[in-house]
Amino acid sequence: MSFNQNRRTFIRNTSLVTLSLSLPIEKIQALAAPSTDKVRVGMIGVGLRGQEHVRLMAAREDVTIIAMADPDKTMMATAQNIIAKAGKNKAVEFTNGNHDYKNLLARNDIDAVIIATPWEWHIPQAIDAMSAGKIPGVEVCGAIHLQDCWDVVNKSEQTKIPVMMLENVCYRRDVMAVLNMVRKGMFGELLHLQGGYEHDLRGVKFNDGITPYNSGVEFGAKGYSEAKWRTQHSVDRNGELYPTHGLGPVATMIDINRGNRLTKLSSIATKSRGLHRYIVNHPKGGANHPNAKVQFKLGDIVTTQIQTANGETIVLTHDTSSPRPYNLGFRVQGTNGIWQDTHAGEFNAGMIYFEDKSKPHTWENTEKYMKEHDHPLWKKYEQQAEGAGHGGMDWFVDNAFIECIKRKAPFPLDVYDLATWYAITPLSEKSIAEGGSLQTIPDFTKGQWKNRKPIFCVGQEEY
């Protein structure tokens, strides 16, 4: 696809989608059989996260990595090595500062870009990509300003270029098994959902400036990898800074933006202790280390209550500055059953209960149900996904991005999902700043949610 073909294709595709709202999903899928063999991809951001996308894209026969942009030449070299190891051609490099990605976007041999940059760049770069006729796949985070969410939606609507929200946890194997059980009606009517980002990131937010993890107490200019930019958000902001891993999976289960929508939230935050304590207690830190003077604004644990149009409630927890085992804290509860996730996605590590199946008032281990209701997509692509990042789920989200482009099919996680999920961050910051006040979550679909049908893992066999 050239740039112009690409735009025409998506104009056609968009009108097809609009037309097909009244058609059953199967019809849409039939119409959307693959018509493009090869997707020409540009990578924007090839740091440690971006390199996983490079690895996945380089391994695919239906993708050519044309170019990559990143101001960090060391990261760029590593990314080129990944491509070389996969036996693919070297990508064109754009490493001339933060804005050189615009030259990548100006090329006419790129169909789509994957954006895996520091948070503040996601939406500006997605918008620039659409302006240049490229389809952006955008990594997770929260918005910096609420207006950013409107801007990305408006740009997509104006250009008719779709955007994919690359939320990998929607494809976590246990999460998809639970989605499968939800779709089969095993939980009854859903009522209450929880999720979060409960991950001790202290050893990521700080390092020694040379190696990325658990190596020191530096950040910002003296830090390396994520510590270079991510930690500053903990200095400047107090809110649900990373909502999508917790929210995305449960949003797909209750059809957010597709028959349902998020309406209101309020957030509260604990005092901020963990990051300062980490610096002071670290062998390379101490009370006299300059970073011991830094005031961190981010509360150690941020809780957000969300209401929906269809009467479910959601609780999100952001917990990244305290010592704790990793757990996204999922809970899916309906009129007939409840699942609680306690670990990191292992099939046998949660608790589950169904009124019509379990011994009364007694938790069951999840393993039996997870195996029995393993999602067809995982069964089919288990081997391809093996070795991909985050237990294989990264393969699925990148696969969906490429397969949809090839088929000219709507993305299962789209620009409205991106805007809605990203919006949690600035709204939660405002809520906390106002003492926990109630905030209205905008309807980025402008009423379309009432007629849009669920498409995440509905009917498709390929993504």
Place this chain on the structure above:
Amino acid sequence: MSFNQNRRTFIRNTSLVTLSLSLPIEKIQALAAPSTDKVRVGMIGVGLRGQEHVRLMAAREDVTIIAMADPDKTMMATAQNIIAKAGKNKAVEFTNGNHDYKNLLARNDIDAVIIATPWEWHIPQAIDAMSAGKIPGVEVCGAIHLQDCWDVVNKSEQTKIPVMMLENVCYRRDVMAVLNMVRKGMFGELLHLQGGYEHDLRGVKFNDGITPYNSGVEFGAKGYSEAKWRTQHSVDRNGELYPTHGLGPVATMIDINRGNRLTKLSSIATKSRGLHRYIVNHPKGGANHPNAKVQFKLGDIVTTQIQTANGETIVLTHDTSSPRPYNLGFRVQGTNGIWQDTHAGEFNAGMIYFEDKSKPHTWENTEKYMKEHDHPLWKKYEQQAEGAGHGGMDWFVDNAFIECIKRKAPFPLDVYDLATWYAITPLSEKSIAEGGSLQTIPDFTKGQWKNRKPIFCVGQEEY
């Protein structure tokens, strides 16, 4: 103690407490050695819950049950049987309607009363008890109106008669072991706490009018025991109706009303589905049963976010209308560790993690820690508590009530705790009615929280 002695005693006791605010706790305890051998008790409400208190009081050599009030003659007969089986003298009965308890209160041979009546009676009866010079021990629930909380505080301050909040879960063995670990500093500085009442009560809210549990779909006039009165609250009210089991234990850990206080809350509720569904699906119910027409106002899951003066946050969950295993959902998280409760208080059924003890990023089973830090009170009184209600914790809460009266010592859970915890209910109702708005939690101590010292299980060896 006679009524007049009793009033004088407590006036003295109160001034002693006021005086002793600047004294170390050990001094207070030394001054508060037992000076009364026998406490003369009246029971107000001897239904299924009250009968457990009757059993515990009848078993004690330091208590005489003088009289009992309950309009239900069957329940009264059962309560008298309990006393007889314990080899104690029959109690004087007051069964002449809902207000006959006032005649019990008018007696001059009763020192204290235990109030275990339907929720709406707790505060009026506690106030009447104080007016009659009796010390009330009050069962758990939430207030009907916020003003009730002020009324009970004002009455106690005016009469100088103390009130004990009979929150048994504060004495649950694992909860007390965790409190012990909190006090030893093992969790570091506390940050975030969770609790709730997550208990499938459908088989309690409805029965056949003859047996209490899981026997039918009747309630109100046609119901039996709790179904007679408790269920109507689910028809009329939408809020955190039963806050104290979840809140009380975590409140003692962060010194609420004693160096800290609750400041604000907001609540959200899911749609209401579970109770209607239960009626419709029950073999004795069905879509044509008259109760299938009842509209239940109570959302199936109610979530409440609470903020504190010292910067901790609390999340409460009320979840009593859905199929699920019992779990109060405790979480205690500090700068150095986290505990998550997943079952019903079994020592080996939770997850725990301490930065300085656990394998990095890995949950440990709780059993080792629970055993090692088993609270001294439990070690000492394990045998006495054995067989008492709710795994023994009922023995401890009733023991505290009696021992404090004997020693003229301040109650570990007092009228300010009662008012603060009960207040969550009307405030959460208001929040939900206003779409999830932020509510201010009154300071019932009127500033005393700044100087009051923690006394729950501090220093005492007996309660």
